[in-house]
Amino acid sequence: MALDPSRKRKRAHVSYREPSSDDHLSDSATHTDNPARRKPPVRRSTRHQSHEVEQQPEPSTSRPTPNRAASPTLPPSAAHRTHRRQRKPKLSYREETTDDDDSEEHAEADYEPDEDVVQRKRKPKPPRPSTPRKQSGHGSSKTIGARKRAFDTPLREKKPLQPVVAHIPTDGHKPDMSSLPYHVLLQIxxxxxxxxxxxxMHATPSIAWLINMAQMSQAFTKPALTALHRNPxxxxxxxxxxxxxxxxxTPxxxxxxxxxVMVKRLELDATQMSTLTDSTTSVADLSSLISSLTTLKEIDIFDPLDRPPYRERQKRTRRWTYPPELFDTLRQTELRLQSWRWHATYCAEGLLWIKDIHADQAFQSLRDVTFVKFNFDEKRKDDSTDPTTEELLASAVAxxxxxxxxxFESCTAVNGKLLSLLPSTxxxxxxxNCxxxxxxxxxxxxxxxxxxxxELVLNHNQSLDLSFLTSLHQDCPRLEVLKMDLNYYSTLAMSxxxxxLYDxxxxxxxxxxxxxxxxxxxxQHLRxxxxxxxxxFFTSLIDSAAELPYLRELxxxxxxxxxxxxxxDFRRKWAARFEKVFAWRGKAPSPHLASLRAxxxxxxxxxxAGDRNDSLLDITAEDVRKDVPPSTGDGADSHPEGESDNGSDSDVPLLSKRKNKNEAWNPKRLRSRAKASTNYDETSDNENQDEDADADADTQHTEEPDDEEPTFVQGRCHTVMCRIDNLRPREEMFDEADFLDEERSGDEEWDEDRDEVEEGYAW
Incomplete structure (x- = not known):
């Protein structure tokens, strides 16, 4: 067969443009039935485009055609491109759902299906009869709507847990709470x-509760308002x-x-002090507020970011400094402060100015002082004769x-030189964070x-190890509280x-x-x-149990x-030892003393129960008396071996002979079961493998004698927690509860009475 020379020179135009969904559907709808009739694309010039557009055949009724009258002023080629641009589906990254039929209609509106697709469309199912059971199928809009809301909500948002109310039987007599003394109601x-x-700095529901209690009874008004205004x-x-x-x-x-006289403490946010009342009179109102509170003892002016992870504020805010009017007001009043916080960011003057403020009468009675972000001078030369930051800070404390x-919080000036200058009282x-x-x-x-x-609290100090504990017994004989948190934080969020910093x-x-x-x-976080x-470290605590009679929390x-x-094995060993040596093993309070009725x-x-047992014993003794032969009178014991005669009609010795000696449990038989039932906390990964290792090691533990019994059991700690793992501490630790949404997991949506399986997800 000879080829046409004119067609031989015409090659098909190769296009690397990604076809749209319209082109794909139109090609599949036109050429799927007969692939042999498919014509190769030919090159079209601009001159022939208008003629070819006019020569197109009438479209089929099964496919909608664009309205060309909508743009009469555009040329045919521009109208064709505009039409294709309008028909091109929008690119969306939204997750496909089967929320309802409307979503399917909107999804199908982006393209035009052919007749085969329309014919193969699934027929709607007849409505199911309503049943008294809960209709919560996977395809229901209610379930998927809740699923979508749970996906959009943040991980930390959780439903509040309903408090469990214990049922206590009472006689219905309500005590007269208003008859209690004022100081008792205040503590309550x-x-x-x-x-x-x-x-x-968000309000809790306790504020509204105190206001309601103050309005409930005249006897509650003063103690409730005092509890509200102690720290307003x-x-x-x-x-x-x-x-x-x-x-x-001005009340x-x-x-x-x-x-x-109700206010004892003021907690003021320094970042909002300029808007205490308004931007013009905030300083005057602060002075008036302090002068009007005659029993004020503590003032804490803080920055909300002075907490973990201890990073600087990224957004610039208006810098607030201690106003001179504040200290002038304190000099004029008769206040005797007991607690104060100094923040280096809010000090317009230096440490010598702080020392002068401490000389005022209002500050001479201070018992608790906090210094925040006082750093040493990096520009100071070694041969300078000026006092160092450590010396100035120590003189202000002295x-x-x-x-x-x-x-001290986040102070780089805290070092050995400063500590040696602190008072010994x-x-x-x-x-x-020093x-x-x-x-x-x-x-x-x-x-x-x-x-x-x-009391000694050492938290988040990156260069501090535990070597100083070797002489703690001799150096601090009166120490009652020792707290250390060795979790550290980065200076920047991305670092x-x-x-x-220790070896x-x-x-x-x-x-x-x-x-x-x-x-x-x-x-915490010892690593x-x-x-x-x-x-x-653990052995030192176990060996010192006899010398720690006042220890209550570990x-x-x-x-x-x-x-x-x-x-x-290491965790199993030491967790059991701490629990055995320090845990309190006293009797729990009797639940029968909850009320008089109980x-x-x-x-x-x-x-x-006692009367019922007495009647049962009488019946048993009468039956036994009929079966016992009369005494021989020779003084010999007529009871079988293993029995004793108490000289009464009690059946206690008779019940002992009914026990089968073969039914006695061997203590060694229960040993493995007792060890296997012990619950140990495992927070690291490979939990399942640890459990398998524990099960495999049960036989070995049951064979070995327990020769490591503690020499002394303290048994007075109400809190004993020993967790040993290999987790790497982070700034914010997440657990399973942080990744659960509002929808419960499981098979609670399964309906076994359904004849057909609905389409949807398989969970």
Missing amino acids: FVYASHPLRDEN PIFAIRHNRRKLVHHLI PADTGQQYK SLPTLQSLA LVSLSIT IYLTSDSMHAFLSDHGYHLE SDNEP WLLGLDEVPTWPAALRIIDM KWGADAATN RILAMVDMDWRQRA YREWKADEQE
Whole structure:
């Protein structure tokens, strides 16, 4: 067959443009039935486009055609391109769902199906008869709507848990709470309403509850308002902040309550101090507020970002500084403050100015002082004769004669030089997020200034290890509270400089010693040590159990780097030992003493059970008396072996002979079962493998004798927690609850009565 020369020169135009869904559907609809009739695309010039468009055949009725009259002014080629641009489906990254029929119609509106697709479309199912059972199929719009809402909500948003209310039988007599004394009601309201705000300065429902209680009874008014105004939530009430401040400054004359003597503490957000009432009179209102509160004891002006992860504020805000009017007002009043917080960002002057402020009468009575973000001068030369930041800070602290509690937060000036200059009369010391605090400087401070120390809190100090604990018993004999959190934070959100700056947490030859007055030991995120060092640490606590009679709380969270099998055995061993040595094993309170009615019902049940047992014993004794042969009278024991004669008609010795000796349980038989039932906390990965290893090792543990019994059982701690894993601490730890949505998982939506399986997801 000869080829046409004119067609031979005409090659098909090759296009690398990605075809749209319209082209794909049109090609499939036109050429699927007869592939042999498919014509290759030919090159078309601009001159022939208008003629070819006019020569197109009439479209089929099964496919809609564009309305060319909509754009009469455009040329045919432009109209064709405009039409194709309008027909091109929109690109969407939205997840496809089967919410309802409308969504399917909108999805199909982007393209035009052919006749075969329309004919193959599934017929709608007849409506199912309504049943009393819950209709919650996977295809229902209610379920998928809830699923979509749960996907859009953040992970941290959870439903509030319903409190479990215990049923206590009562006689229905309600005690007259209004007859209680004022100081008792005040303690009740303070305990029930704490806290009034959360860590984000948002109000809690306790504020509205206290107001309702104050309006309920005249006897509740004063204690409820006192609990509300002890630490007034000025910045937690955003809309009524100005009214609350003016209410404290000038209370109404018709009220019989003295709000000026109720306020004991002020917590002020420094980032919002310029808008305390308004931008013009905030400083004057602050001075008036402090002067009107005659019993004010504590003032805490803080930054909400002074908490983990201790990063600087990214968004620039208006800088607020301590106004001179504030200290002038304090000089004119008769206030004697007991607590104050100094923030270096809000100090327009230097540390010498702070020392002068401490000389005022209002600050001479300070017992608790906190210093935040006081850093050493990096530009200071070594040969300079000016006093260093450490010396100025120590002189400001030394000017407070009644100081008992001292705290440093995010201060680079905290080092061995500063600690050596601190007073030796401190009762409480807290150092948080100070990168230059080392174990050597801490050991030197405690050996010289730790005799009166009762509380020591050392959190997030990146260069501090546990070497100073070796002489803690001798340096701090009065220490009652020891808290250490060794989780560290990066300086920037995108950096990873949160690793410890010490080589080892505890040396192999270093054994901690513990003061006898300790009540609380809380040490978290202990890491960067081996199994031998951890063993020395745990053994020191077990061996000191007899010397810790006042210990009530013991929390240890440690990460030990070892093989997962060895770590499982290590955790099993020490968790059981701490529980056995320190856990409180006293009797729980009797639930029958919850109320008088509960006690009466319990006594009645006891009496009824006793009468029933007495009647049963009488019947049994009568039956036994008929079967016992008469006594021989020779004084010999006529009872069988294993019985005894108590000289009464009781059947207690008779019941003992009914026991089968073969049914006695061997203690060794229960040994493996008791060890296998012990629950150990495992928070690291490979949980299932650890459980398999525990099951495989049960036989070995049952064969070995338990020769490591504790020499002394303290048994007085109400809180004992020992967790050993290999988790890497993070700034925010997530658990399973953070990844659960509102929809419950499981087969609660399964309906076994359905004849057909609906299309949808298989979970």
